[in-house]
Amino acid sequence: MYMAPLLLLGAMLAADTPPANPQIDYPAFAKLARDLQPIRDRHRLSLAQFQAMAASGKAVILDARSADAFAAGHIAGAINLPLTDFTAEALAEKLPDRSRPVLIYCNNNFVNNVRPVVLKSAPVSLNIQTFINLHAYGYTQVWELADRVDFADPAVRWVRS
Numbered sequence: 001m002y003m004a005p006l007l008l009l010g011a012m013l014a015a016d017t018p019p020a021n022p023q024i025d026y027p028a029f030a031k032l033a034r035d036l037q038p039i040r041d042r043h044r045l046s047l048a049q050f051q052a053m054a055a056s057g058k059a060v061i062l063d064a065r066s067a068d069a070f071a072a073g074h075i076a077g078a079i080n081l082p083l084t085d086f087t088a089e090a091l092a093e094k095l096p097d098r099s100r101p102v103l104i105y106c107n108n109n110f111v112n113n114v115r116p117v118v119l120k121s122a123p124v125s126l127n128i129q130t131f132i133n134l135h136a137y138g139y140t141q142v143w144e145l146a147d148r149v150d151f152a153d154p155a156v157r158w159v160r161s
Contacts, residue, residue, distance in 0.1 A: 033132055040131050044146035047155070050103055053143060059101035064130040065116070072116035075105060076157040083126060086133050098138050104130050105145040112151055
């Protein structure tokens with residue numbers, strides 16, 4: 001007696017389940033994030049280490065914030081490729097050598113909390129997303145600024161485009 005309505009409800013719910021999209025793979029993303037955590041922990045740098053690596057000439061500083069935020073201010077020497085524009089082709093154009101160290105930073109590295117570095121929610125900080133995305137595209141030498149700094153501090157070498 002109760003079985004027919006339950007079967008009907010099950011069929012209706014199953015019909016409302018959207019089809020799987022093979023171009024969106026959350027389980028693979030979650031696994032990648034888990035697998036990269038220990039690597040990221042070892043690839044976080046103090047400001048002094050970050051600047052020394054940048055000064056070596058072997059690394060590139062990548063600012064993955066929006067083009068507008070980059071134009072309003074960025075660390076001297078940085079290049080810009082917004083995270084929303086990451087594709088294999090765009091990354092290959094900006095970062096042709098996947099073995100070259102890539103230095104990253106984001107809004108959450110700054111204590112100012114004013115434009116152009118307004119704080120983001122910590123769990124979705126741009127550094128996390130950038131680190132994971134770069135690794136997913138084959139860039140394994142990604143190094144992240146760990147410190148919180150004041151962009152008005154001359155040691156940071158903040159510039160406006």
